[in-house]
Amino acid sequence: MSDLILFWHRRDLRICDNIGLAAARQQSPKIVGLFCLDRHLLNLDDVAPARVTYMMGCLQKLQQSYAESGSQLLIIQDEPSEAIPRLATAINAKAVFWNLDVEPYAKKRDLAVSNALAQTGIQVKNFWDQLLHAPEEIRTGTGNPYTVYTPFWKKWNSLPKTQPVETLPIISLEEMTGLSAAEAEIARQAGAMEILPSARDLGFIWENPLLIEPGENAAQEKLEYFCDLAIYEYQDQRNFPIINGTSQLSPALKFGAIGIRTVWQATQILMDNCRNEEGRTNIRTWQQELAWREFYQHAMYNFPELADGPYRQAFKDFPWENDEKLFQAWCRGKTGYPIVDAAMRQLNQTGWMHNRCRMIVASFLTKDLIINWQWGEKYFMQKLIDGDLSANNGGWQWSASSGMDPKPLRIFNPVSQAQKFDPEGEYIRHWVPELRRVDTKLLLTGNILPLERKFLPYPDRVVDHNEQQRKFKELYKQQKIVD
DNA sequence: TGCACCTTTTG
DNA sequence: AAAAGGTGC
Numbered sequence: 001m002s003d004l005i006l007f008w009h010r011r012d013l014r015i016c017d018n019i020g021l022a023a024a025r026q027q028s029p030k031i032v033g034l035f036c037l038d039r040h041l042l043n044l045d046d047v048a049p050a051r052v053t054y055m056m057g058c059l060q061k062l063q064q065s066y067a068e069s070g071s072q073l074l075i076i077q078d079e080p081s082e083a084i085p086r087l088a089t090a091i092n093a094k095a096v097f098w099n100l101d102v103e104p105y106a107k108k109r110d111l112a113v114s115n116a117l118a119q120t121g122i123q124v125k126n127f128w129d130q131l132l133h134a135p136e137e138i139r140t141g142t143g144n145p146y147t148v149y150t151p152f153w154k155k156w157n158s159l160p161k162t163q164p165v166e167t168l169p170i171i172s173l174e175e176m177t178g179l180s181a182a183e184a185e186i187a188r189q190a191g192a193m194e195i196l197p198s199a200r201d202l203g204f205i206w207e208n209p210l211l212i213e214p215g216e217n218a219a220q221e222k223l224e225y226f227c228d229l230a231i232y233e234y235q236d237q238r239n240f241p242i243i244n245g246t247s248q249l250s251p252a253l254k255f256g257a258i259g260i261r262t263v264w265q266a267t268q269i270l271m272d273n274c275r276n277e278e279g280r281t282n283i284r285t286w287q288q289e290l291a292w293r294e295f296y297q298h299a300m301y302n303f304p305e306l307a308d309g310p311y312r313q314a315f316k317d318f319p320w321e322n323d324e325k326l327f328q329a330w331c332r333g334k335t336g337y338p339i340v341d342a343a344m345r346q347l348n349q350t351g352w353m354h355n356r357c358r359m360i361v362a363s364f365l366t367k368d369l370i371i372n373w374q375w376g377e378k379y380f381m382q383k384l385i386d387g388d389l390s391a392n393n394g395g396w397q398w399s400a401s402s403g404m405d406p407k408p409l410r411i412f413n414p415v416s417q418a419q420k421f422d423p424e425g426e427y428i429r430h431w432v433p434e435l436r437r438v439d440t441k442l443l444l445t446g447n448i449l450p451l452e453r454k455f456l457p458y459p460d461r462v463v464d465h466n467e468q469q470r471k472f473k474e475l476y477k478q479q480k481i482v483d
Numbered sequence: 484t485g486c487a488c489c490t491t492t493t494g
Numbered sequence: 495a496a497a498a499g500g501t502g503c
Binding site: 485486487488489490491492493494 | 495496497498499500501502503
Binding site for chain 2: 409
């Protein structure tokens with residue numbers, strides 16, 4: 001029996017601090033990597049060109065790492081449940097290892113692959129890698145999953161976190177690993193390419209510069225950069241979209257270009273060395289964001305129906321108005337509300353939007369335009385470089401008030417939000433250049449003078465905030481009776 | 484990681 | 495009179 005282990009990468013596009021890969025390496029010196037460009041990943045209409053470009057960049061770096069180790073990262077563009085058993089059998093692998101995921105599609109796909117591999121007698125081993133705590137670990141006193149963030153955070157924070165795992169080199173000089181030339185030919189015949197297609201080859205064209213550099217090294221550098229300074233001011237600075245006060249690690253965390261244990265350890269070291277209370281509070285605030293990420297992933301794992309619609313009954317048959325013209329105005333950043341338009345243009349042009357603005361535009365779409373939050377959820381997935389089902393769905397359900405957390409009906413006021421978080425109008429002026437010369441006070445309220453407006457290529461407000469919020473509350477009141 | 488509306492405090 | 499604080503949705 002060969003001792004070759006096929007390691008299937010999915011949301012763990014890295015070598016370091018990779019639980020499943022480390023386990024594989026412990027069992028065998030001969031590891032071959034695999035990635036499946038399956039239809040779900042590429043053919044749906046909610047895939048963002050920026051995100052695919054980032055992912056392909058990560059794969060390219062990962063392939064280099066494998067090559068430098070004397071092994072290969074094989075690429076399959078086929079149905080995993082057919083292609084993986086076919087490949088594993090052809091190259092005589094003794095086992096296929098992979099790290100688990102929380103998404104409904106991934107769970108279903110993995111089950112099909114596991115079942116198909118069971119038929120061939122090839123061993124399967126799975127690991128939890130992308131979370132600090134696996135879904136089964138976080139349970140209430142009665143053994144149920146949490147549906148509210150704060151008690152989840154308390155439990156999650158109380159549990160000890162594991163250190164990053166050490167990954168032995170995939171190959172050491174004495175042990176020749178990877179596929180031989182003859183085996184590589186067999187792999188080719190089984191449908192595995194060694195040439196990585198570009199995002200463009202796959203039909204995803206991203207013309208603008210990629211905001212975040214792909215790959216493991218770049219992610220590590222981003223973490224170190226953030227931990228140098230910005231994390232100490234995170235709580236104060238994260239709300240201002242003109243400031244680079246956030247980590248921008250979300251694409252790396254989405255695709256596993258960095259290990260979550262590595263991230264946590266970096267914050268803990270800062271925490272242990274930080275002498276002042278204020279610094280620790282800021283670090284803690286960022287750690288809570290990591291907990292939000294896990295909260296939403298656990299929620300998706302435990303309640304997969306979240307992916308298909310609102311959690312709360314009151315929103316199951318909500319009479320959304322779903323006006324196509326208003327939706328187009330929102331998408332294009334032409335609502336006449338400067339902060340909303342600035343944010344949407346940032347998204348369209350860079351594939352990224354500051355989180356404060358994500359909340360503002362989400363509230364605006366749902367509460368002001370009275371459009372189903374799922375339209376916005378999908379549009380974000382079509383644009384975001386860090387688009388992730390659990391985080392995006394969680395965020396949108398939070399904004400729509402349709403999610404699990406019991407909460408007041410949050411209706412953001414786009415004017416007061418702009419006044420609070422872009423007080424000088426710098427962010428607005430950057431992304432809505434036609435308003436550059438408008439007086440700051442008027443810019444923030446959006447009350448551009450009629451005379452000035454005549455000469456600006458900027459739209460009138462598509463709706464009136466006060467009127468719409470009254471209307472929304474009325475609709476909500478009627479729905480709540482059913483709840 | 485809300486806002487509106489109210490009361491209390493401050494200068 | 496403005497700022498700060500409390501409360502209900």
